[in-house]
Ligand code: ADP
Protein backbone atom coordinates (compact mmCIF):
# COMPACT_ATOMS: atom_id res chain seq x y z
CA UNK A 78 0.00 0.00 0.00
CA UNK A 79 1.31 3.48 -0.80
CA UNK A 80 1.57 6.14 1.89
CA UNK A 81 -1.59 8.22 2.31
CA UNK A 82 -2.74 10.82 4.79
CA UNK A 83 -5.64 9.35 6.77
CA UNK A 84 -9.06 10.96 6.31
CA UNK A 85 -9.76 13.17 9.37
CA UNK A 86 -12.51 10.86 10.64
CA UNK A 87 -10.20 7.86 10.75
CA UNK A 88 -7.37 9.89 12.29
CA UNK A 89 -9.78 11.14 14.95
CA UNK A 90 -11.01 7.67 15.79
CA UNK A 91 -7.47 6.41 16.20
CA UNK A 92 -6.45 9.37 18.35
CA UNK A 93 -9.65 8.98 20.37
CA UNK A 94 -8.51 5.55 21.46
CA UNK A 95 -5.60 7.07 23.35
CA UNK A 96 -7.69 9.49 25.36
CA UNK A 97 -10.82 7.41 25.87
CA UNK A 98 -9.94 3.75 26.08
CA UNK A 99 -12.91 2.92 28.33
CA UNK A 100 -15.91 4.52 30.09
CA UNK A 101 -13.93 5.55 33.18
CA UNK A 102 -11.60 7.63 30.99
CA UNK A 103 -14.62 9.44 29.54
CA UNK A 104 -15.93 10.12 33.04
CA UNK A 105 -12.54 11.45 34.15
CA UNK A 106 -12.24 13.87 31.24
CA UNK A 107 -15.82 15.10 31.57
CA UNK A 108 -15.67 15.54 35.35
CA UNK A 109 -12.41 17.47 35.00
CA UNK A 110 -14.10 19.74 32.47
CA UNK A 111 -16.86 20.43 35.03
CA UNK A 112 -14.28 21.43 37.64
CA UNK A 113 -12.43 23.61 35.13
CA UNK A 114 -15.80 25.27 34.45
CA UNK A 115 -16.03 26.20 38.14
CA UNK A 116 -18.92 23.85 38.93
CA UNK A 117 -20.05 23.44 42.53
CA UNK A 118 -22.39 20.53 41.76
CA UNK A 119 -21.64 17.58 39.49
CA UNK A 120 -23.93 14.68 38.61
CA UNK A 121 -22.60 11.50 37.02
CA UNK A 122 -25.05 8.96 35.63
CA UNK A 123 -23.94 5.61 34.28
CA UNK A 124 -25.99 2.98 32.46
CA UNK A 125 -24.64 -0.46 31.68
CA UNK A 126 -21.13 0.27 32.95
CA UNK A 127 -21.02 3.37 30.75
CA UNK A 128 -21.24 1.42 27.49
CA UNK A 129 -24.89 2.40 27.03
CA UNK A 130 -24.84 5.86 28.58
CA UNK A 131 -22.61 8.32 30.39
CA UNK A 132 -24.27 11.55 31.45
CA UNK A 133 -22.47 14.34 33.29
CA UNK A 134 -24.21 17.51 34.42
CA UNK A 135 -22.68 20.56 36.06
CA UNK A 136 -23.65 24.06 37.14
CA UNK A 137 -20.45 25.62 35.80
CA UNK A 138 -19.80 28.50 33.43
CA UNK A 139 -21.40 26.87 30.36
CA UNK A 140 -20.42 27.17 26.71
CA UNK A 141 -21.84 30.01 24.60
CA UNK A 142 -23.97 29.04 21.62
CA UNK A 143 -21.41 30.22 19.08
CA UNK A 144 -18.66 28.04 20.62
CA UNK A 145 -20.62 24.78 20.85
CA UNK A 146 -19.37 23.30 17.59
CA UNK A 147 -15.83 24.50 18.29
CA UNK A 148 -15.78 22.78 21.70
CA UNK A 149 -16.04 19.44 19.87
CA UNK A 150 -13.10 20.16 17.54
CA UNK A 151 -9.71 18.60 18.17
CA UNK A 152 -7.14 20.92 19.78
CA UNK A 153 -9.85 23.45 20.54
CA UNK A 154 -9.44 24.64 24.11
CA UNK A 155 -10.16 27.74 26.16
CA UNK A 156 -7.41 26.85 28.65
CA UNK A 157 -4.15 27.21 26.76
CA UNK A 158 -2.97 29.42 23.94
CA UNK A 159 0.82 29.12 23.93
CA UNK A 160 3.42 26.55 24.91
CA UNK A 161 4.46 28.88 27.75
CA UNK A 162 0.98 28.51 29.22
CA UNK A 163 1.66 24.82 29.72
CA UNK A 164 4.14 25.74 32.45
CA UNK A 165 1.70 27.76 34.50
CA UNK A 166 -1.35 25.67 34.00
CA UNK A 167 -3.89 25.54 36.80
CA UNK A 168 -6.72 23.79 34.94
CA UNK A 169 -7.15 20.01 34.72
CA UNK A 170 -7.60 19.98 30.94
CA UNK A 171 -5.37 21.61 28.35
CA UNK A 172 -5.14 19.41 25.28
CA UNK A 173 -8.52 20.24 23.80
CA UNK A 174 -8.87 16.59 22.87
CA UNK A 175 -11.38 15.06 25.22
CA UNK A 176 -14.63 16.27 23.71
CA UNK A 177 -13.38 15.66 20.16
CA UNK A 178 -12.31 12.14 21.10
CA UNK A 179 -15.54 11.28 22.89
CA UNK A 180 -17.56 12.73 20.02
CA UNK A 181 -15.61 10.57 17.58
CA UNK A 182 -16.65 7.32 19.26
CA UNK A 183 -20.15 7.92 20.67
CA UNK A 184 -23.51 9.52 19.97
CA UNK A 185 -22.91 12.74 21.84
CA UNK A 186 -25.21 15.54 22.90
CA UNK A 187 -23.83 18.60 24.65
CA UNK A 188 -26.42 20.98 26.11
CA UNK A 189 -25.27 24.19 27.71
CA UNK A 190 -26.34 27.55 29.03
CA UNK A 191 -23.95 30.23 30.26
CA UNK A 192 -25.61 32.44 32.90
CA UNK A 193 -25.31 35.41 30.52
CA UNK A 194 -27.34 33.69 27.78
CA UNK A 195 -31.16 33.58 27.91
CA UNK A 196 -31.57 30.30 26.08
CA UNK A 197 -29.82 26.96 26.26
CA UNK A 198 -28.56 25.26 23.10
CA UNK A 199 -27.68 21.70 22.31
CA UNK A 200 -25.18 20.34 19.85
CA UNK A 201 -25.51 16.77 18.64
CA UNK A 202 -22.99 14.64 16.82
CA UNK A 203 -22.89 11.00 15.94
CA UNK A 204 -19.34 9.79 15.54
CA UNK A 205 -18.41 13.15 13.92
CA UNK A 206 -19.24 11.77 10.46
CA UNK A 207 -21.71 14.59 9.94
CA UNK A 208 -21.67 18.29 10.76
CA UNK A 209 -22.78 19.03 14.32
CA UNK A 210 -26.46 19.97 14.62
CA UNK A 211 -27.24 22.92 16.91
CA UNK A 212 -30.75 23.54 18.24
CA UNK A 213 -32.46 25.44 21.06
CA UNK A 214 -32.89 23.39 24.23
CA UNK A 215 -33.95 23.73 27.81
CA UNK A 216 -31.26 23.60 30.51
CA UNK A 217 -30.41 25.49 33.73
CA UNK A 218 -27.11 27.44 33.92
CA UNK A 219 -24.35 24.92 33.28
CA UNK A 220 -23.67 22.01 30.98
CA UNK A 221 -24.85 18.45 30.39
CA UNK A 222 -22.95 16.02 28.24
CA UNK A 223 -24.55 12.76 27.29
CA UNK A 224 -22.49 10.12 25.50
CA UNK A 225 -24.50 7.14 24.28
CA UNK A 226 -23.34 3.84 22.81
CA UNK A 227 -19.64 4.29 23.42
CA UNK A 228 -17.49 2.78 20.63
CA UNK A 229 -20.60 2.00 18.52
CA UNK A 230 -18.53 2.78 15.42
CA UNK A 231 -15.30 1.12 16.57
CA UNK A 232 -16.39 -2.49 17.17
CA UNK A 233 -12.88 -3.71 18.01
CA UNK A 234 -12.74 -1.32 20.92
CA UNK A 235 -16.28 -2.10 21.99
CA UNK A 236 -15.42 -5.79 22.21
CA UNK A 237 -12.47 -4.86 24.39
CA UNK A 238 -14.79 -3.55 27.12
CA UNK A 239 -14.92 -5.72 30.23
CA UNK A 240 -18.06 -6.75 32.11
CA UNK A 241 -20.53 -4.08 33.19
CA UNK A 242 -19.44 -4.59 36.79
CA UNK A 243 -15.73 -4.14 36.04
CA UNK A 244 -16.31 -1.03 33.95
CA UNK A 245 -18.52 0.48 36.64
CA UNK A 246 -15.92 -0.20 39.34
CA UNK A 247 -13.39 1.75 37.26
CA UNK A 248 -15.86 4.60 36.86
CA UNK A 249 -16.50 4.57 40.60
CA UNK A 250 -12.77 4.77 41.28
CA UNK A 251 -12.36 7.78 38.99
CA UNK A 252 -15.37 9.41 40.65
CA UNK A 253 -13.89 8.78 44.12
CA UNK A 254 -10.51 10.27 43.25
CA UNK A 255 -12.07 13.46 41.96
CA UNK A 256 -14.57 13.68 44.82
CA UNK A 257 -11.75 13.21 47.36
CA UNK A 258 -9.79 16.08 45.85
CA UNK A 259 -12.72 18.52 45.94
CA UNK A 260 -14.65 18.45 49.24
CA UNK A 261 -15.91 21.93 48.36
CA UNK A 262 -17.96 20.51 45.47
CA UNK A 263 -21.14 18.39 45.72
CA UNK A 264 -21.15 15.15 43.72
CA UNK A 265 -23.77 12.53 42.89
CA UNK A 266 -23.06 9.19 41.25
CA UNK A 267 -25.92 7.09 39.86
CA UNK A 268 -25.61 3.62 38.43
CA UNK A 269 -28.52 2.21 36.40
CA UNK A 270 -30.83 4.73 38.06
CA UNK A 271 -29.70 3.99 41.64
CA UNK A 272 -27.85 6.58 43.72
CA UNK A 273 -24.44 5.18 44.73
CA UNK A 274 -23.02 8.36 46.28
CA UNK A 275 -24.75 11.61 47.20
CA UNK A 276 -21.99 13.81 48.56
CA UNK A 277 -22.79 17.22 49.97
CA UNK A 278 -20.15 19.93 49.73
CA UNK A 279 -18.44 19.94 53.15
CA UNK A 280 -15.58 22.37 52.50
CA UNK A 281 -11.89 21.80 53.19
CA UNK A 282 -12.29 22.24 56.98
CA UNK A 283 -14.53 19.17 57.12
CA UNK A 284 -12.71 17.19 54.47
CA UNK A 285 -12.56 14.17 56.76
CA UNK A 286 -16.38 13.84 56.38
CA UNK A 287 -15.85 13.45 52.64
CA UNK A 288 -13.18 10.81 53.25
CA UNK A 289 -15.52 8.93 55.61
CA UNK A 290 -18.25 8.94 52.98
CA UNK A 291 -15.94 7.68 50.25
CA UNK A 292 -13.47 5.40 52.03
CA UNK A 293 -15.56 4.25 54.99
CA UNK A 294 -15.40 5.29 58.63
CA UNK A 295 -12.93 2.51 59.46
CA UNK A 296 -10.18 3.74 57.20
CA UNK A 297 -10.96 7.41 57.85
CA UNK A 298 -10.61 6.89 61.60
CA UNK A 299 -7.04 5.63 61.16
CA UNK A 300 -5.90 8.67 59.22
CA UNK A 301 -3.74 11.30 60.89
CA UNK A 302 -3.82 14.82 59.53
CA UNK A 303 -0.49 16.48 58.78
CA UNK A 304 0.86 19.57 57.05
CA UNK A 305 4.39 20.47 56.07
CA UNK A 306 6.05 23.01 53.84
CA UNK A 307 9.37 24.39 52.73
CA UNK A 308 10.19 27.28 50.41
CA UNK A 309 8.34 26.04 47.35
CA UNK A 310 6.72 22.73 48.29
CA UNK A 311 3.80 22.18 50.58
CA UNK A 312 1.95 19.04 51.49
CA UNK A 313 -1.14 18.38 53.54
CA UNK A 314 -3.10 15.26 53.97
CA UNK A 315 -3.73 12.15 56.00
CA UNK A 316 -1.63 9.11 56.64
CA UNK A 317 -2.24 5.93 58.60
CA UNK A 318 0.46 4.50 60.85
CA UNK A 319 -0.74 0.91 60.42
CA UNK A 320 0.72 -1.09 57.56
CA UNK A 321 -1.85 -3.03 55.54
CA UNK A 322 -1.78 -5.59 52.75
CA UNK A 323 -4.26 -3.48 50.75
CA UNK A 324 -3.72 0.13 51.78
CA UNK A 325 -5.84 2.91 50.30
CA UNK A 326 -3.46 5.35 48.62
CA UNK A 327 -4.34 8.62 46.96
CA UNK A 328 -1.72 11.18 46.07
CA UNK A 329 -2.51 14.44 44.30
CA UNK A 330 -0.02 16.86 42.80
CA UNK A 331 -1.52 20.29 42.24
CA UNK A 332 -4.96 18.72 42.44
CA UNK A 333 -4.23 15.97 39.95
CA UNK A 334 -4.15 12.30 40.94
CA UNK A 335 -0.75 10.77 40.42
CA UNK A 336 0.65 7.24 40.51
CA UNK A 337 4.31 7.84 40.91
CA UNK A 338 7.27 5.70 41.95
CA UNK A 339 8.96 8.64 43.67
CA UNK A 340 5.95 9.10 45.94
CA UNK A 341 5.43 5.43 46.74
CA UNK A 342 9.13 4.98 47.51
CA UNK A 343 9.27 8.06 49.74
CA UNK A 344 6.42 6.85 51.97
CA UNK A 345 7.84 3.31 52.13
CA UNK A 346 11.25 4.59 53.16
CA UNK A 347 9.70 6.79 55.82
CA UNK A 348 7.80 3.81 57.21
CA UNK A 349 10.81 1.55 57.18
CA UNK A 350 13.10 4.07 58.78
CA UNK A 351 10.74 4.71 61.71
CA UNK A 352 9.25 1.25 62.30
CA UNK A 353 12.28 -0.80 61.18
CA UNK A 354 10.17 -3.05 58.97
CA UNK A 355 8.67 -2.92 55.50
CA UNK A 356 5.07 -1.88 55.09
CA UNK A 357 2.55 0.07 53.07
CA UNK A 358 0.17 2.45 54.77
CA UNK A 359 -2.99 4.20 53.65
CA UNK A 360 -2.77 7.85 52.74
CA UNK A 361 -4.56 10.72 51.07
CA UNK A 362 -2.10 13.53 50.34
CA UNK A 363 -2.14 16.77 48.44
CA UNK A 364 1.20 18.15 47.28
CA UNK A 365 1.32 21.71 45.97
CA UNK A 366 4.30 22.88 43.96
CA UNK A 367 5.07 25.50 41.33
CA UNK A 368 3.52 24.24 38.07
CA UNK A 369 6.81 24.84 36.23
CA UNK A 370 8.58 22.31 38.49
CA UNK A 371 6.43 19.40 37.37
CA UNK A 372 5.69 18.11 33.89
CA UNK A 373 2.13 16.85 33.65
CA UNK A 374 2.31 16.38 29.91
CA UNK A 375 3.96 12.94 30.04
CA UNK A 376 0.95 10.68 29.70
CA UNK A 377 -2.26 11.02 27.64
CA UNK A 378 -4.39 10.30 30.70
CA UNK A 379 -2.16 12.50 32.83
CA UNK A 380 -1.71 9.97 35.63
CA UNK A 381 2.08 10.13 35.35
CA UNK A 382 4.13 13.21 36.07
CA UNK A 383 7.78 14.10 35.94
CA UNK A 384 9.29 16.15 38.74
CA UNK A 385 12.13 18.50 37.79
CA UNK A 386 13.86 17.78 41.06
CA UNK A 387 12.59 14.35 41.94
CA UNK A 388 15.13 13.77 44.72
CA UNK A 389 14.04 16.93 46.48
CA UNK A 390 10.36 16.02 46.16
CA UNK A 391 11.13 12.51 47.40
CA UNK A 392 12.97 13.74 50.48
CA UNK A 393 10.35 16.35 51.22
CA UNK A 394 7.57 13.74 51.23
CA UNK A 395 9.68 11.32 53.22
CA UNK A 396 10.48 13.86 55.93
CA UNK A 397 6.92 15.08 56.29
CA UNK A 398 5.49 11.56 56.60
CA UNK A 399 8.30 10.46 58.91
CA UNK A 400 7.25 13.15 61.36
CA UNK A 401 3.76 11.67 61.53
CA UNK A 402 5.15 8.17 62.07
CA UNK A 403 7.53 9.36 64.80
CA UNK A 404 4.78 11.17 66.67
CA UNK A 405 2.56 8.10 66.45
CA UNK A 406 5.34 5.84 67.63
CA UNK A 407 5.64 7.87 70.80
CA UNK A 408 2.00 7.39 71.72
CA UNK A 409 1.16 3.98 70.26
CA UNK A 410 1.94 0.61 71.77
CA UNK A 411 4.28 -1.37 69.53
CA UNK A 412 1.80 -4.10 68.69
CA UNK A 413 -0.60 -1.90 66.72
CA UNK A 414 0.32 -3.06 63.21
CA UNK A 415 -1.71 -5.81 61.49
P1 ADP B 1 -9.71 20.84 27.32
O1 ADP B 1 -10.39 20.49 28.62
O2 ADP B 1 -8.35 20.21 27.21
O3 ADP B 1 -9.72 22.31 27.02
P2 ADP B 1 -11.94 19.45 26.09
O4 ADP B 1 -12.07 18.79 24.78
O5 ADP B 1 -12.13 18.64 27.31
O6 ADP B 1 -10.51 20.15 26.11
O7 ADP B 1 -12.94 20.69 26.12
C1 ADP B 1 -12.87 21.68 25.09
C2 ADP B 1 -13.40 23.02 25.58
O8 ADP B 1 -14.81 22.93 25.78
C3 ADP B 1 -12.83 23.45 26.92
O9 ADP B 1 -11.62 24.16 26.77
C4 ADP B 1 -13.94 24.35 27.48
O10 ADP B 1 -13.82 25.65 26.95
C5 ADP B 1 -15.20 23.72 26.90
N1 ADP B 1 -15.88 22.83 27.87
C6 ADP B 1 -15.85 21.48 27.92
N2 ADP B 1 -16.61 20.99 28.91
C7 ADP B 1 -17.16 22.06 29.53
C8 ADP B 1 -18.07 22.22 30.65
N3 ADP B 1 -18.53 21.17 31.34
N4 ADP B 1 -18.43 23.49 30.98
C9 ADP B 1 -17.95 24.56 30.30
N5 ADP B 1 -17.10 24.46 29.25
C10 ADP B 1 -16.71 23.24 28.86
Ligand code: MG
Nearest residue numbers: 106110170175
Ligand atom coordinates in the same frame (compact mmCIF):
# COMPACT_ATOMS: atom_id res chain seq x y z
MG1 MG C 1 -11.00 18.63 29.18
